[in-house]
Amino acid sequence: MKxxxxxxxxxxxxxxxxxxxVLTVIxxxxxSTLIMALLLIxxxxxxxxxxxxxxxxxxxxxxxxxxDRTESKSNxxxxxxxxxxxxxxxxxxxxxxxxxxxxxxxELTVRIGARQGVSEQDYPDFRVLFLYGQPTxxxxxxxxxxxxxxxxxxxxxxxxxxxxxxxPPTERELLTGRVWKADDEAExxxxxxxxxxxxxxxxxxxxxxxxxxxxxxxxxGNVIVKEYTVAGTYATTATDDDYYSGLSDxxxxxxxxxxLSDFGALCGINSASMRYCPPATPYNFNKVYGEMKSFTxxxxxxxxxxxxxxxxxxxESERFYCAFVDEMAAVMLxxxxxxxxVSVLALIVLLLSIGxxxxxxxxxxxxxxxxxxxxxxVGLNQKGVKRIVTYQSLLQIVAGVLIGVAALFILxxxxxxxxxxxxxxxxxTFGLEYTVTVSVPFYLPxxxxxxxxxxAMLFSRSALTxxxxxxxxxxxSEVA
Amino acid sequence: MIELKHVNKIYxxxxxxxxxxxxxxxxxxxxxxxxxxxxxxxxxxxxxxxxGALDSPTDGEVxxxxxxxxxxxxxxxxxxxxxxxxxxxQSFYLEPTFSVLDNVAMPLIIAGMSKKEREARAIKVLTDLxxxxxxxxxxxxxxxxxxxxxxxxxxxxHEPKLVLADEPTGNLDSQNGAEVMALLRQICDMGKSxxxxxxxxxxxxxxxNIIFIKDGVAQMRGKLAEGENPYADGGEA
Numbered sequence: 015m016k017x018x019x020x021x022x023x024x025x026x027x028x029x030x031x032x033x034x035x036v037l038t039v040i041x042x043x044x045x046s047t048l049i050m051a052l053l054l055i056x057x058x059x060x061x062x063x064x065x066x067x068x069x070x071x072x073x074x075x076x077x078x079x080x081x082d083r084t085e086s087k088s089n090x091x092x093x094x095x096x097x098x099x100x101x102x103x104x105x106x107x108x109x110x111x112x113x114x115x116x117x118x119x120x121e122l123t124v125r126i127g128a129r130q131g132v133s134e135q136d137y138p139d140f141r142v143l144f145l146y147g148q149p150t151x152x153x154x155x156x157x158x159x160x161x162x163x164x165x166x167x168x169x170x171x172x173x174x175x176x177x178x179x180x181x182p183p184t185e186r187e188l189l190t191g192r193v194w195k196a197d198d199e200a201e202x203x204x205x206x207x208x209x210x211x212x213x214x215x216x217x218x219x220x221x222x223x224x225x226x227x228x229x230x231x232x233x234x235g236n237v238i239v240k241e242y243t244v245a246g247t248y249a250t251t252a253t254d255d256d257y258y259s260g261l262s263d264x265x266x267x268x269x270x271x272x273x274l275s276d277f278g279a280l281c282g283i284n285s286a287s288m289r290y291c292p293p294a295t296p297y298n299f300n301k302v303y304g305e306m307k308s309f310t311x312x313x314x315x316x317x318x319x320x321x322x323x324x325x326x327x328x329x330e331s332e333r334f335y336c337a338f339v340d341e342m343a344a345v346m347l348x349x350x351x352x353x354x355x356v357s358v359l360a361l362i363v364l365l366l367s368i369g370x371x372x373x374x375x376x377x378x379x380x381x382x383x384x385x386x387x388x389x390x391x392v393g394l395n396q397k398g399v400k401r402i403v404t405y406q407s408l409l410q411i412v413a414g415v416l417i418g419v420a421a422l423f424i425l426x427x428x429x430x431x432x433x434x435x436x437x438x439x440x441x442x443t444f445g446l447e448y449t450v451t452v453s454v455p456f457y458l459p460x461x462x463x464x465x466x467x468x469x470a471m472l473f474s475r476s477a478l479t480x481x482x483x484x485x486x487x488x489x490x491s492e493v494a
Numbered sequence: 495m496i497e498l499k500h501v502n503k504i505y506x507x508x509x510x511x512x513x514x515x516x517x518x519x520x521x522x523x524x525x526x527x528x529x530x531x532x533x534x535x536x537x538x539x540x541x542x543x544x545x546g547a548l549d550s551p552t553d554g555e556v557x558x559x560x561x562x563x564x565x566x567x568x569x570x571x572x573x574x575x576x577x578x579x580x581x582x583x584q585s586f587y588l589e590p591t592f593s594v595l596d597n598v599a600m601p602l603i604i605a606g607m608s609k610k611e612r613e614a615r616a617i618k619v620l621t622d623l624x625x626x627x628x629x630x631x632x633x634x635x636x637x638x639x640x641x642x643x644x645x646x647x648x649x650x651x652h653e654p655k656l657v658l659a660d661e662p663t664g665n666l667d668s669q670n671g672a673e674v675m676a677l678l679r680q681i682c683d684m685g686k687s688x689x690x691x692x693x694x695x696x697x698x699x700x701x702x703n704i705i706f707i708k709d710g711v712a713q714m715r716g717k718l719a720e721g722e723n724p725y726a727d728g729g730e731a
Contacts, residue, residue, distance in 0.1 A: 015603060015604050015605075015606055016603075016606050019603050019606075023603075026591070026592075030591050385589055388587045388589065388600075389600065389604060390572065391548060391575065391581055391587070392575065392576060392581065392600055392601045392604060392648070393572050393573065393575045393576020393577070393601055393604045393605065394572060394576075394604045395568070395569040395572035395573065396568060396569060396572075397569065398572075398604065483568070485549065485550075485568075486548045486549070
């Protein structure tokens with residue numbers, strides 16, 4: 015028998031038994047509305063959460079940070095910690111990946127730290143010093159090998175905070191001098207922020223454009239001193255973007271190549287951070303996010319992880335983070351959990367109600383036994399019977415779910431108000447101008463029909479198979 | 495040709511078992527009008543159902559042109575019924591809400607024939623049976639005689655080799671009954687095998703051969719002679 019004829023006969027049987035059909039369709043409609051409403055809440059939450067995150071991303075961009083490799087130990091009462099920095103090999107690989115994913119990487123800044131392998135206990139002895147005054151000091155001027163202090167009154171000493179230190183380029187506004195260029199990488203040049211200049215002035219260390227500043231790096235009694243020229247000053251006024259990027263505290267900018275060449279024996283790259291702001295013009299978010307994710311994964315794949323050992327139990331942790339990728343991962347996880355929760359609820363509703371739906375389908379088919387018997391007498395096989403029964407069930411379920419979709423549109427404002435209050439409580443403090451939307455995805459009714467149908471078939475399978483297998487004589491006799 | 499060899503049919507089990515057919519050995523010849531004659535409860539309908547592959551014997555074998563029906567699957571038997579047999583029932587078994595045309599075309603629908611072809615064939619059979627004006631009517635709008643003729647049309651539309659009629663005149667008045675019997679005779683004269691189940695001696699007189707059945711025991715006999723009454727001598731074999 016052709017599929018279309020099976021479908022027509024199924025439709026005919028349903029039409030012939032309107033009251034039973036209507037009853038079944040109503041039950042399916044009520045249950046499917048409830049199930050779809052639950053799923054819609056989960057889906058709407060997920061959609062809006064992602065949209066809000068994207069909006070934040072559009073406004074603030076994101077930061078990446080590559081941290082030094084550390085090994086730490088703790089047993090509850092004592093703890094120790096060692097930094098191994100970022101090795102040259104690691105940094106070379108990182109550099110290649112930065113180049114490869116340059117579309118999603120913005121300002122790259124690198125922080126310096128004590129040479130790798132320096133333990134926590136030694137770390138306080140590591141200093142980067144700016145020595146103001148003439149002439150340029152030499153190592154012999156550091157009279158106390160165990161201290162970074164200089165006792166020569168010709169010099170003023172200013173200790174640079176490691177967290178203030180950045181390698182170029184920078185996107186900050188230039189106040190005096192000139193901007194950093196790639197050619198300056200190997201030059202001994204220094205850029206200072208206006209706040210640092212003010213701080214130095216208040217410490218009676220006047221510094222101006224063109225001044226030569228001796229820079230000393232000191233570690234465990236070893237010192238290297240080199241002269242750097244102040245090439246420019248820039249504004250440190252932190253913008254919102256700077257705030258989100260964690261870059262508001264930059265005090266010094268110095269050429270990486272020259273600095274590492276001069277002081278690499280005592281210090282190295284300790285961490286690197288980058289920021290990326292998406293373009294103001296429309297862009298392909300999924301592509302950008304996908305590349306950011308790949309970038310993060312690829313960097314972590316080549317970086318040896320940090321290890322945290324607590325009471326003999328070692329845990330590894332990745333060293334490269336992308337704030338937005340991490341945020342999105344958390345959002346996705348939360349969305350998955352919420353969707354899983356509402357799905358479980360929907361499944362419970364389905365399981366509680368599917369029995370009655372299956373029963374009405376079985377009764378509906380059972381009432382058609384006379385007709386089925388007649389068709390079997392004239393040659394319809396079991397497969398043909400099952401196909402007609404299947405179409406009957408499917409037609410009723412599709413009709414019920416379609417009515418359910420219509421009901422869902424009526425319930426949509428309710429879901430919208432729930433979402434709006436939820437999101438305003440979650441993101442109201444951000445001052446985001448975000449309008450919550452709730453749209454019924456096209457796949458929701460399809461999934462509902464499929465799941466409903468599969469469960470209905472599963473629950474009514476044995477009864478329907480019995481009807482299909484019943485020998486013709488029994489059916490004919492019952493009919494007679 | 496249909497052969498039944500040592501066919502038994504037992505309904506139920508244990509003390510309540512009913513032995514409906516007892517070691518039946520008969521042959522239905524091709525192109526012949528065969529009547530299964532017997533009183534109510536004698537097992538004649540059971541015998542017809544086994545011949546028509548609507549039912550299977552408890553033991554014994556049924557052959558149709560050498561093909562063993564008792565070894566066939568349910569689906570193969572369904573196909574056999576669809577291609578080889580046509581049924582006419584006492585209660586017509588028409589789908590009341592289907593049109594006459596759709597009722598008649600039902601075996602062809604099941605066979606997967608295209609709409610155009612099946613309707614053409616159904617219309618031809620209905621026209622041959624004088625029902626051309628009823629084609630679009632619903633089956634429940636017809637008289638008893640018309641319903642049975644539609645039922646016969648349905649039994650013929652797929653051009654089966656064997657037509658089985660179970661008490662086809664049982665629900666008809668004498669005039670319509672006579673017309674139906676004449677029609678069955680015509681079908682046989684067109685070369686088809688017809689098996690009639692009846693308790694009515696007048697109907698049985700149309701048959702070329704008689705299978706008289708009593709208490710499940712079947713006996714092949716020739717054409718019923720004028721004035722012969724198998725019931726009179728108890729119908730004993």
